[in-house]
Amino acid sequence: MVASAARIFVSHLAGVPVFDPNGDQVGRVRDLVAMLRVGRRPPRLLGLVVEMLNRRRIFLPMTRITGIESGQVITTGVLNVRRFEQRPTERLVLGELLDRRVRLVDSGEEATVLDVSVLRLPARRDWEIDKVFVRRGRGGALRRRGETLTVEWSAVTGFSLDEEDQGAESLLATFERMRPADLANALHHLTPKRRAEVAVALDDDRLADVLEELPEDDQVEILGKLKEERAADVLEAMDPDDAADLLSELPEDDKERLLALMRPDDAADVRRLLAYEERTAGGLMTTEPIVLRPDATVADALARVRSQDLSPALAAQVYVCRPPDETPTGKYLGTVHFQRLLRDPPFTLVGAVVDSDLPPLAPGTPLRAVTSYLAAYNMVAAPVVDESGSLLGAVTVDDVLDHLLPEDWRETEFEAAHPPEPAHTDGTGAAGAGGGEERHGRRR
Template identity: 30%
Template sequence: MENKTQIQLEKLLQALVKHDTKEIDDIYEHVQTIDLAQEIEELEDNQLEYLCNHIDDEKLAEILEESDEELQADIIDCLHNQRILRLFNFIPKDTIVDILGELPIGKRKQLITLMKADDQRVIEQLLGYEDDSAGGLMTTEYIALNAQLTVVNALMKIKEIGPKTEVIETIFVLNHKKQLIGTADLRDILVSEENTTLEDIMDDQVIYVYPETDQEEVSLLVSKYDLTTIPVVSKTKAMLGIITVDDIIDVIQEEHTEDMLQMHGVSKEESLDSTLFESIKMRLPWLIVNLVTAFLASFTVKMFESTIEQIVALSATMTIVTGMGGNAGSQTLSIMIRSIALGEVHFKDCLPALIKEIFLGVINGFVTGAITGVIVYILYGNFYLGIIICIAMVGNLVVSGFFGFLIPVALKAVHADPALASSIFLTTATDVLGFFIFLELANIFLPVLL
């Protein structure tokens, strides 16, 4: 890997000072815009302002498009409204909406009012959709042509509209009511006889979504059917926009990050860059929730204080049972969360899978319990303590399989994210029940243990 686009931002700034447009073009041509945008993040305010004021519209628009939210806001701050609108001419509508969405409402309204009526309508419509829905992801830069058009005419249209669209490989085919009825592949258009119509060569099996469709569902479709673009239609099948695969990749990564973090009670907004204060604000509340659950486990142990007083060995061994339960439960949990995210879990198939988890608990519990029992017997010379820990292990691994399976399914059933702090709930269940099973068994067998 050697994609070293050594960025000479320094050089670019110097070229700007010297108004050396040839040098500017030259530098710009030899970097990837996203790398440039990342370098620009490091600039001082006055340097950024100088850059914004001296670079041409098209280049600045490209930088704006590739910038993260923070830099976008900083760049917008440097510019007057008319310039912003000029930049918007070079930027796809979905990105414009994302930029506008981050601005203060007053500024956003100002900019929209200044737009052409057509753009105003599209932007306001797009702004109306939820961020995490198909409508919030879609853009309006696509090619849709009438089914009766011949391929020659279609090709002319494509040449005309092409440079302004995000995708040209797939042409969307509409009937006379402007409803989406198929897709035509550009390579078929290129090789067909001149007077073939789009209807003749189109594929009428179109996978589409509605603007309200959740982004997770959209990403499942794109990944299942290997799409590079998916159309968004209204209830009457009028074409509203397209979603491109690069946005879907972002969605997939975002959803995965969310799953992994939420599972452990971490907010998805936190990253390595978060400040100490932000991290505290996001993690502490979950730790306090966890504190409540930790006390539940502690109360369970406290209930058996008189038993522990008589056999102190219990306090050292009981942690083995609960520790194993927690880990076995995590195994089940992570498989369930993944399967739910990939759309593989259907409620009607749940029972056999749950029964399998319980059997798994029995078998894995018996194997690990037997090993533990033998070691404990050797360490403490107490045969019954070995038996008890083995039974408790089986019991706790069944409990952990049961809850590791049911917590995510239950969260899904109430339409909460299955990953949402599942780990914390699971730990509570395995700790409380794990301690209870073990200490209650010890209590029952107390006469033979002493």
């Protein structure tokens, strides 16, 4: 029996952990699956979309849930680990119902759905969506614009219609605390229509971070649905190497048009990267490593390393060069590793502790040699220096991994590293329920 029969607003379920009876976490709630019914009957809640620890999304029927309370969901321990595939008669509650524009039956006023609540029916195992939390549109003289209220499901209409321009405010609120990679995974599983609506609603920096984690097809699709000026702004916010990779997937005319709209300095960095072969050090590198002059101090270096905008790989070391400080720099002198910065007094000059014995990479170094270099020297990033001795950028281990893994690794959600298997059972070896609860795998 489900431990909690209280009304639950679905925004409170987004991202909550799912546990088996032994207390082991099996994943997190990413959405809810409902089936609309004829007339004004409340939709039946069929189950949850659960993202497992290997990022595979599965369907968890409500009949397999024994408790929803205290920010967690408890299952019976029997899971069907086939990939979730949405059926034509089903609706994703977070992905498709929130932010939808509906009409109040009594007044005919337009309203926007902010949340919906679900309730377990007494003496039954069924769950229904029973209430809708909405914000009114423009009201009469006695009502202020934006008034919110909770109404019965039967008091609104418009959920069964396809909406051309649906908002994303409430859906974004459920995504707020997700890491970029997790948000990218959530976007990938939305319909193209909703994916575009969410992308438009994200700010430039957040969208840039998410695009860097998406498969190339999704990147191109989303960029193509943005206004060109906005697309150029997002490309500027991306790491130059990721922006170059994305632009390389576009037709030549589109690529040049977007580059012309970007700030000249940002466009110059991207053009420089596009000039190199993709699977070389020059094609892999970022043009924005930490560059310091030899008269900078350890304290200066640590201040730069602390920047939250840096990836861990880029923050692992600083590169000491003669002016100019922007890539391509003056003469490259060597590298100072983060651990060395922690060992020396803050007033020490970085020029005095530089490691000049480590050979840099040439921009034409092939991917295989870059990989061997990082492995041989136990490095997470490596400097790329041209024939004149100028630092051009740095290759980081995450960019190398992107090119070593299969091209569709983002789309298969790490399945190569985590083969599908029933992770939790009730001791019978069952991998899931049969009959109406059986789900078919999705091929993407």
